[in-house]
Amino acid sequence: MAQIFAYIAHKGGVADDSALELLSAAEKIDAGAEVTALVVGDGADLDAVAAEMAASYKVVWKVAKAELAYPNAELVRQALVGLLPADAVVLISHDTFGMDLGPGLAVKMGATFVSDVVDIEGSDGTGLKVVRQEYSGMVSTHNLAEMGSGLVLNPRPGVFAPDEAKAAGGEVVDKSSDVGDLSAKRKFLEIVEAEAGDVDITKSDVLVSIGRGIEDEDNIELAEELAEAMGAVVSCSRPIVDAKWLEKSRQVGTSGQTVKPKVYMALGISGSFQHLGGIKGNPYMIAVNKNPKAPIFQVADVGIEADILEFIPELTEKIGG
Amino acid sequence: MEILVCVKRVPDTAENEIEVMSDGSDIERDDLVYSVNEWDNYAVEEAIQIRDKVGGSVTVVTVGDDESEEVLRREMAMGADNGVLLTDDAFEDSDGQGVASLLKAEIEKGSYDLILTGALADDGAGQVGGMLAAMLDLPYASLVNTIEVVDDKRLKVGREIEGGNQEMNEIQLPCVLSIQSGINEPRYVGIRGIRKVASVEIPEKGAADLGVDAATVGAAGAKVKRLDYFTPEMGEGAEMLEGDMDEILDKVVELLKAKGGLK
Numbered sequence: 001m002a003q004i005f006a007y008i009a010h011k012g013g014v015a016d017d018s019a020l021e022l023l024s025a026a027e028k029i030d031a032g033a034e035v036t037a038l039v040v041g042d043g044a045d046l047d048a049v050a051a052e053m054a055a056s057y058k059v060v061w062k063v064a065k066a067e068l069a070y071p072n073a074e075l076v077r078q079a080l081v082g083l084l085p086a087d088a089v090v091l092i093s094h095d096t097f098g099m100d101l102g103p104g105l106a107v108k109m110g111a112t113f114v115s116d117v118v119d120i121e122g123s124d125g126t127g128l129k130v131v132r133q134e135y136s137g138m139v140s141t142h143n144l145a146e147m148g149s150g151l152v153l154n155p156r157p158g159v160f161a162p163d164e165a166k167a168a169g170g171e172v173v174d175k176s177s178d179v180g181d182l183s184a185k186r187k188f189l190e191i192v193e194a195e196a197g198d199v200d201i202t203k204s205d206v207l208v209s210i211g212r213g214i215e216d217e218d219n220i221e222l223a224e225e226l227a228e229a230m231g232a233v234v235s236c237s238r239p240i241v242d243a244k245w246l247e248k249s250r251q252v253g254t255s256g257q258t259v260k261p262k263v264y265m266a267l268g269i270s271g272s273f274q275h276l277g278g279i280k281g282n283p284y285m286i287a288v289n290k291n292p293k294a295p296i297f298q299v300a301d302v303g304i305e306a307d308i309l310e311f312i313p314e315l316t317e318k319i320g321g
Numbered sequence: 322m323e324i325l326v327c328v329k330r331v332p333d334t335a336e337n338e339i340e341v342m343s344d345g346s347d348i349e350r351d352d353l354v355y356s357v358n359e360w361d362n363y364a365v366e367e368a369i370q371i372r373d374k375v376g377g378s379v380t381v382v383t384v385g386d387d388e389s390e391e392v393l394r395r396e397m398a399m400g401a402d403n404g405v406l407l408t409d410d411a412f413e414d415s416d417g418q419g420v421a422s423l424l425k426a427e428i429e430k431g432s433y434d435l436i437l438t439g440a441l442a443d444d445g446a447g448q449v450g451g452m453l454a455a456m457l458d459l460p461y462a463s464l465v466n467t468i469e470v471v472d473d474k475r476l477k478v479g480r481e482i483e484g485g486n487q488e489m490n491e492i493q494l495p496c497v498l499s500i501q502s503g504i505n506e507p508r509y510v511g512i513r514g515i516r517k518v519a520s521v522e523i524p525e526k527g528a529a530d531l532g533v534d535a536a537t538v539g540a541a542g543a544k545v546k547r548l549d550y551f552t553p554e555m556g557e558g559a560e561m562l563e564g565d566m567d568e569i570l571d572k573v574v575e576l577l578k579a580k581g582g583l584k
Binding site: 097284 | 332335339341417418444449450452454455456459460463479480482483485486488489493503506544547549550551553559561563569570571573577580584
């Protein structure tokens with residue numbers, strides 16, 4: 001069995017939540033594997049993350065380079081290609097960094113790539129059977145990925161339960177000198193923080209959240225009327241912001257706001273994992289969608305198969321009257 | 322600037338319920354409404370806007386069957402100058418690296434400054450842009466939601482990252498970018514626009530034209546093989562309220578009151 005590596009994303013000296021999820025994912029590939037954490041960066045922050053990971057991973061490879069102080073995927077890729085064995089299995093969380101790094105890393109390693117993996121069903125040594133989703137989670141697929149010449153796998157954040165045992169007592173190995181000079185044609189400039197909107201949806205206990213099912217900009221008003229009747233605030237999923245019908249600050253999801261309401265009304269929202277990733281604190285969720293197969297019904301407490309354009313005004317009237 | 326945009330014809334999830342065939346070999350494709358992948362459409366709009374600002378041309382390319390021609394024509398009606406259809410029985414069931422290697426072969430026959438893809442597709446994996454860049458040894462940025470042309474050697478691009486934040490980068494040309502939805506407002510394509518490009522010749526290229534060894538693409542060359550489709554487990558799932566709408570509404574109001582959803 002090939003050596004398994006987990007790329008540890010980190011910020012401000014703290015490992016990302018995905019760090020221990022990747023360990024669980026690795027154990028699903030090979031239960032007895034000695035999994036190696038890859039901790040790449042610079043300075044005291046890097047040392048802190050390496051020490052933190054040694055509690056959970058048997059081996060931690062640390063790569064310290066001034067150029068890697070910010071994780072520029074092109075530079076990280078160069079560092080890893082020079083370091084990893086040819087048949088390595090590399091796990092990278094399927095987040096905005098993993099999407100930047102994974103496909104190109106696989107090509108440069110001559111490896112197989114599978115993105116957004118939601119389950120791992122085991123390997124026969126030459127291939128790994130994994131589960132992915134297609135069509136916004138409406139259908140799943142089994143896929144067989146070749147392993148012989150390396151494999152880069154991007155597991156979906158939040159689906160593999162983190163391995164919190166922290167009983168590894170691992171050692172940190174400094175691999176910095178095995179990595180040569182790095183240079184990239186893409187240069188990181190800065191992070192531009194999200195702009196605050198007119199309403200802070202993260203402060204509201206009750207959200208009336210709308211998605212593609214609202215169909216037209218003119219129908220936004222229906223949701224606003226319902227929210228007013230309920231004493232709630234209107235939030236939305238990505239397509240509404242893409243269409244410029246509501247401000248970005250109203251978007252719930254991994255690329256928008258993370259909300260923690262008590263009650264969440266999901267109206268005409270299919271329930272992509274990116275959207276659900278922005279809902280924390282296990283709110284009471286009522287979902288309305290005209291598609292009975294919408295993934296939102298898998299996570300909601302109560303579901304109603306209906307056209308929201310009919311449902312919303314009727315509910316508003318019911319509450320008002 | 323010479324711009325190439327890679328596009329794809331996909332079942333439109335907004336218009337279809339996707340069902341798995343009883344033997345799990347595919348989804349039910351009869352009666353499916355297809356369209357251009359939404360992210361690709363944003364990429365084409367962005368390419369057109371850049372061309373209109375700095376000059377040059379926009380070419381749209383797809384890997385697909387005869388029916389994929391309709392999405393090329395649609396994007397040409399939007400304003401793309403040229404279309405190319407990469408089609409061959411040998412290309413069927415290519416994995417991501419297979420598709421990227423076909424696009425690479427076509428790109429190397431031309432001279433492009435900027436190559437765009439959609440960030441992902443509903444039936445895809447969000448991988449082709451990154452693979453293509455690595456194969457071409459060009460710099461890459463994914464999930465791009467702003468592009469500013471600095472000069473003829475550099476772009477300033479914003480990447481959408483977690484929490485609604487944006488990561489700004491300077492990237493050298495030529496480069497490959499994958500475009501996130503919402504970067505612009507794609508223009509409407511009317512029936513007149515479609516009619517205008519209805520008779521434009523769209524060249525078709527197969528394995529021999531591209532100089533690609535058929536054994537390295539398609540099902541034969543795929544390192545990732547889809548074994549089957551299945552419907553995900555519902556788990557606990559929601560309690561579905563059924564029956565008379567008036568009773569459902571009463572129940573919803575009752576639940577909202579009980580859970581603190583009404584003020």
